[in-house]
Amino acid sequence: MVKAYLRYEPAASFGVIASVDSNISYDSSGKHLLSPALEKIGVWHVRQGLCTKTLTPSSSSRGPSPSVTSIASSPSSLIAGGYGDGSIRIWDSDKGTCETTLNGHKGAVTTLRYNKAGSLLASGSRDNDVILWDVVGETGLFRLRGHRDQVTDVVFMSSGKKLVSSSKDKFLRVWDIDTQHCMQIVGGHHSEIWSLDVDLDERYLVTGSADNELRFYAIKHESVDGESVNGGEESSVQNKWEVLRHFGEIQRQSKDRVATVQFNKSGSLLACQVAGKTVEIYRILDDAEAKRKAKRRVHRKKEKKHSKEALEGIENGDRNNENKGDDSSVTHGPMETSNPTVTVADVFKLLHTIRAGKKICSISFCPVTPKNSLASLALSLNNNLLEFYSIEQGETKKTLAIDLQGHRSDVRSVTLSSDNTFLMSTSHNAIKIWNPSTGSCLRTIDSGYGLCSLILPTNKYGLVGTKDGTIEIIDIGSGTCVEVMEAHGGSVRSIAALPHKNGFVTGSADHDVKFWEYQIKQKPGQAAKQLTVSNVSTMKMNDDALVVAISPDAKYIAVALLDSTVKVHFADTFKFFLSLYGHKLPVLCMDISSDGDLIVTGSADKNIKIWGLDFGDCHKSIFAHADSVMAVQFVPKTHYVFSVGKDRLVKYWDADKFELLLTLEGHHADIWCLAVSNRGDFIVTGSHDRSIRLWDRTEEQFFIEEEKEKRLEEMFEADIDNAFENKYVSKEEIPEEGAVALAGKQTQETLSATDLIIERLDIAEAEEKRIAEHQEEKNNRNVAVFQANPLMNGLSPSDYVLSAFSDVHSNDLEQTLLALPFSDALKLLSYLKDWTSYSDKVELVCRIGTLLLQTHYNQLLTTPAARPILTVFSDIFHERVKGWKDIFGFNLAAMDHIQQMMASRSDALFHDARSKLLEIRARQSKRLEERSDTGEVKRKKKKT
Template identity: 45%
Template structure:
């Protein structure tokens, strides 16, 4: 009988405040959004708390979602668009808090996103050098723009003078302007600063700011009415930061003025104020006046006069220096990965700027402008840090994860310190400063913890007080591993100094000198923190210290000292190579030590006598674990293999190729022979140690998985990764079989093959269509490149349509056979009556056909319509492209009956258009398709016209309501709107 296992699934993830991606505000400035690996985190601006996270739904193949690379908010609706590393784009709604649609059109990571001013269009650019324009309301791709030879870095819609254009910047050092009506490039501008990294257009659609690889910010004048030279260079301004540009964005100040923000790739972010037209002209006149005063020194020769005249003409024109005034320069302590300006929240409210730092933290600054006309630019603006969000995650990657004995706390270590988390909610309970922690364990009682550091120290931490109780210099090299003794008397530590040391718990009463020294250090820290407090605080502190000294002299040594937890060294075992991992068997009899020479030595714990030597790995063992019954030892090595050993004779039961990179952590599920492994390939795997089978692949981390801890009941697993995130994988009640998981992995491989097929370059075919470069996979004969791409979801949607068509044709044949059988019965009855001399009578037999339960009681036509309407709008185009011509012809035959009933006219028009675009050549050569196309021509026109008439009537009614409300002075008065509806209702009733 096939054995079933219980599935582990991702239950929660935490620890990542912001990954190295973009950050943006919503249109009201109430929330700001950050990319937290594959999630989009929503933060409340006032409370600085995490409100919600947008989690992408699981894929059909079970493939984990990739991390978010770009975020942008809609200017008019409560929607945000998030681009992912796998080329997909998801639209999230802030009202429904759900994914509204998914676009798949790129073959690589999304690098740029931008909504149009109306929010109806969304432009996306990716590392595949392509730009795709999407219709957000119709949930479909419109077209693809190709022309850049480098990664698309930024996009901006140019919608001045009613023209629909799009500006794009790329790493190929070009800025291109695209005409969205003709879908062609109308201008190409070479950027002299190198690679173009960011660009943005101002609110008046007259200026385009471009940030490149140098330290200058270039400004272009936008001539929307021009056909070719849309952009005209206006010069540049020198930036303080020497690094390349990361983000360039225009924003509005509370007084209505425009601000321009440039975030560099380093630590500097600059904000300029855009002068008004009058101020810019005034600045230009001053510059002209200064130039004339300097130029009156004498005449130059005729050869230099022409060049000087050209320079004078250039200086006489309005430039970027005249329009931009630097008002703020913000220097952060760490590199800035993204920045965003908040929309104004009030008339005199200061501007706010959020910075996403590279060390997994956020900073919010307030920029308050004073009377800049009467003061210097440096003193006219006050920049202050409002808040910093850094308690929700580590500053660097996580190196060790440990669960408490009751599974109520999880401890994680990194270069920046130790954090204690609630594994159920993901909330940070404590943050304790420490060294570079490489390993850790909880002390019995779960009130203290021990951390082994890279400096060779063992640090004892008091969890309740969030302090470090003691620090013992235990080894001369990094402490790579510590393991608790089963009897709870102490632990064992292994280090790179080739020593394994045994430690015992001890209580130590601190001496008077130690406590005095601690108080002096604390007082000195207080003095440093309160230096700006004035002399009164210092005097009070001196009096307080004198009082403490007097009380100490008076009481002597009678005051009791509270004992503190400490450790005492008991034994040392010296090895021949560096110790990488140590483990003690659950019964405490055996001690396993992994060495740098790729062997594992097993000793008796009591006598430290040699027992076994396990060799077979080609590279050092990085992690190992012993089963609860003490019979199996699992070792994970840098050679990517997992080996399972028997501890009775030291034989290798099985060697398994576990990961595509080094195996970093191995852990058995308590009281079982199931085990988990984590590797540098970012995957956590679940194994059966008895059958030596891979059960599950848990994908979700976006980096190397360094550490892992299994709960005491085995109901969940916590993993820590190089991506600074912690994840909890929880055991569910859903059973699964190994064969099913193998099929899912094959499906994921099939999806990768689809991506490789879709990645083939497209060229023009001989019939005017678009085909692959090798001449296969014709897309159609219209010359239009589809905006989407083939995915497993689109293949499944096409299969569903084909299956519905087959089932409908089978059902129609069954109905025809039943009707033919009924006619034969009626004919027999008529013949029998005629022979009997009774004369012909009416046919009484009626064809009765039992409904097909698989079709949900629907007719064949209704069932096919239901299957087509269930396909997502973003996947419909690719699903139609994947249909064979015979199935497309059958689907085309159903359109006319559907249109006669007037059902889902918009969907049917889109399906008919797609079918004609894809199969036009074959339809023209098929005689049986001509009557269908002729009928569709009239039906489509009439149905679309009636739909337009209904929409026009509704728009006229809405306009009438608006005018009535405006005449009544109600503004948004609901009573006025209700009163305005009454005349329309009366007219409709009278017409009836």
């Protein structure tokens, strides 16, 4: 009988506040901050400091979910998230659901930007393309090609009619959205452009690059009468295609490259974040202040020049200018003093410099200006931390930091309590206690660099071995470090509990393996009892002890040494028993099965070896991971083994059959540690990406052969995708200058949808023939009742074909129809007439008809059989579309009318309330006057 196994699946992940691959962004209300958390987007309530929602993509059967690479929030509740596989997901932040997925890019999405109305979304990618998306229609409009390197940022201008994109190719491109062409190419940058932004009034555009300058451009606008206005200033006659005019540069203080430039919502501040620890805040002066500053600058220049010339005259012996005492030596034009030219230094003034403790990954201005400050700025740091600063006129203050929900660095060890109710993890400076079922952080304790950890069977105390050679005793209930004990002369690499005894064993880099006993007793001078630890014995080794493991009967102790061998000794007498050698590099992890029969070792040579503990023979050596194996552990009371490695994979093995059972993907960086629950119902892993992930055992059974076939299919599909991508690259090596292409991309889903449409067209055609033959036979003589095709589920042929489009995403419709042969496209066109009778399908029918006409235009013109279909087309389509257009127009006009009525009512209510308030104030003032009059009368009576 074939053996069945229970499947493990990803259950939860926690510990990541802000990952480094993406930007942060406020939502439209300013109450929540959107932060990337690997493949998720965390929605943090700023005042409470809590993560209220987590936007998690549905798990894909083909590999792990890609990480978030860009975030943008719309004026409404929609949130756009760009991912590493080139997909874009639109989320509803109120519901926490994914509204749609847009596929078009062939590389990671690097930037996203909504227009002011929130109806259009522009995306840039590592594939050098810019795609414009219709958010309402959930489809791609067109692809803009021309950049020679990855697109770094995009921004809308002129009320969404123009788009500016920046790239690592050192050029800015201005695109006209209506005509879909590149209007202007702006050069002049000496290095890659990393970010750009436009102020609120769209007067200035600023770019940040790898050099030490911020470049500013004045924006030319088209006025109503067709005359151009450049940056709010009078401009001379210029090229009509010139939208951006160079305005000037500002020298930055930091020498690091610019990562982000961003204006605040009101347009009064500009933040320049560098790829370091600083953010420079510039204040933007209004026109009046800028002109006054320019006048002062010209006046100072004039005085300086005058004093210089006067000094030169004195030195030459000419004292006439000194005796005159006027400014006759300096001549200035009338325009220079009365209306001087405003420069970039007159408009942008450095206000503050924010210095963070760690490298800054991203910044975001709060869209709502807080009271008593100019703005609020959020910072994402590369140590998994969010900080919030209040920018005031005189200083900047750090108001809040979100740091308790995650480690500042790699998770180096994880260990579970005996009842699996809590989890302890260590990093370079902190210990955290978690609830594994909810993922909430219960305690945070400052510590040294913890390399290994252990929770004692009482579940009240924990032990942490540090890089400094100390053992820290942790009181889990109070969340405090009770004692720091000097244990070894080198780093403590491993801690193992002694079964059925109050003791544990530590292995260290000082070549010592020490046995310890612990007991809870009251120390002199202390009121409460505490855990005390004492060294019982020490076993000297010939090299650094990397890992120690104790057999379940406490008979043997296995020690992995730096010389790539594993020494097995008797635990009571320290007498040598076995030596396990065979690994080519040091053994980094090992574990002994619950019955004591097997010992499994994992090494830096990427192999795991399964040994018999009775004779020390190697049962099997398996090439397990593509990089070093960092942790292995048996499932209790079984011979199933979990292993993790630096290749980011968790693997599940059968140590008796030496077979790979499952490969679990999910981590985005090296996996350092592993813990298995005592019932084997879940496992926990910790990684370099600072996340802690849970993997639950489900009731779903699987078989080894089925998993092998599934892995082969995934490899085959991956090879097909890679071949398709390579074919695409070889076809289009360098894009045409300013070219426009289709927005979508061909995927496995679009090809499957095309195959389904072709299949249903053939079935529907055969069914129509059967219906026609049956009708002819029925007219000639009496025949039996017609038996419909059971595959059609009782639908008519046209409805059966229409149902094929129910699962086709709006964004994939174009690529699905492009793959249709002309003969099938002609069949599909013949069904469109019947589909127009469905009122809810008019938009879909119009899109299908338009796409097919655009794709097969030349063939349709030269095909006589297509003319009757096209003739019917022109009549019905125009009528249907015009009817629905009139309905939409009527509804929009009615909504505008209702809005005006509500606005007038609110104004009337406000007017009534204001008049009542004035009336009340008049009454109060009248009463005060009456009281003052009566008081004067009384005082006069007293005097008399």
